[in-house]
Amino acid sequence: MLQPTMPKSWRRESKPHKFCPGCGHGIALRALGQAIDQLGIQDRVIFGCDIGCSLLAWDFFNVDTVQTHHGRTTPVITGVKRARPELICVAYMGDGGGYAIGSQHLVNAAARNENITVILVNNAQYGMTGGQMAPTTLPGQKTETTPYGRDPVLTGPPFQGPEMVAAVTPEGAYVARGTVGKVRQLQKMMVRALQNQMEGRGFSFIEVLSSCPTNWRTNARETWAFLEEKMPKFFNIGEIKIPVAEGDEDGQTS
Numbered sequence: 001m002l003q004p005t006m007p008k009s010w011r012r013e014s015k016p017h018k019f020c021p022g023c024g025h026g027i028a029l030r031a032l033g034q035a036i037d038q039l040g041i042q043d044r045v046i047f048g049c050d051i052g053c054s055l056l057a058w059d060f061f062n063v064d065t066v067q068t069h070h071g072r073t074t075p076v077i078t079g080v081k082r083a084r085p086e087l088i089c090v091a092y093m094g095d096g097g098g099y100a101i102g103s104q105h106l107v108n109a110a111a112r113n114e115n116i117t118v119i120l121v122n123n124a125q126y127g128m129t130g131g132q133m134a135p136t137t138l139p140g141q142k143t144e145t146t147p148y149g150r151d152p153v154l155t156g157p158p159f160q161g162p163e164m165v166a167a168v169t170p171e172g173a174y175v176a177r178g179t180v181g182k183v184r185q186l187q188k189m190m191v192r193a194l195q196n197q198m199e200g201r202g203f204s205f206i207e208v209l210s211s212c213p214t215n216w217r218t219n220a221r222e223t224w225a226f227l228e229e230k231m232p233k234f235f236n237i238g239e240i241k242i243p244v245a246e247g248d249e250d251g252q253t254s
């Protein structure tokens with residue numbers, strides 16, 4: 001049965017929720033659905049999802065959907081957009097798919113200022129495969145492949161995705177980092193990212209800080225402490241690059 005707060009752009013059939021209890025993916029997808037509703041673009045959206053827990057989003061939206069190989073959502077959605085520029089094309093992925101396996105696609109699509117919207121969920125590890133270290137894993141964080149905690153001397157610091165995208169994109173790009181802990185702010189970012197594409201300005205990118213209590217092995221209190229206290233120490237939340245017309249002279253936010 002349709003819940004009163006369920007975005008109209010979500011599928012209306014009642015289906016069991018596929019994410020683990022406490023997972024942030026559902027919150028991120030709801031923010032995206034509400035942004036699609038607000039802009040009234042449901043019949044124009046193409047949704048692309050990656051391998052990993054992000055693929056569980058493939059039947060959330062009542063829109064045409066394409067599911068791709070791991071890390072390949074960005075080029076697939078780029079191809080759809082080039083073939084059908086009137087559509088609103090969204091690529092949805094996790095941090096393993098976007099920053100490790102698919103990083104070259106992300107960098108080059110951003111540098112070309114492809115007129116697509118990429119939403120990347122950062123939960124600081126690989127979710128579906130059981131909690132291995134990802135580029136975003138925090139220093140000292142224990143994962144299946146860093147049982148003594150991530151050592152940045154050996155494996156580098158947490159990857160700064162939006163900052164990288166902001167550095168390689170030309171004017172017109174929109175880049176932000178939101179969190180499932182601040183849903184209204186996240187929804188506003190989703191609206192601005194989609195509007196950027198609708199207005200033909202170019203690449204729009206949102207990294208979403210999200211929770212994975214299953215692989216973090218955290219209870220509810222610990223989960224939110226990790227999300228709201230630990231992660232923001234390494235990942236700045238806010239808009240990082242906005243189109244020149246909306247920002248100051250160089251399009252950077254203060």
Ligand code: SF4
Binds near residue numbers: 019023
């Ligand atoms: S493993 Fe983590 S990211 Fe995947 S559905 Fe469960 S909580 Fe969400």
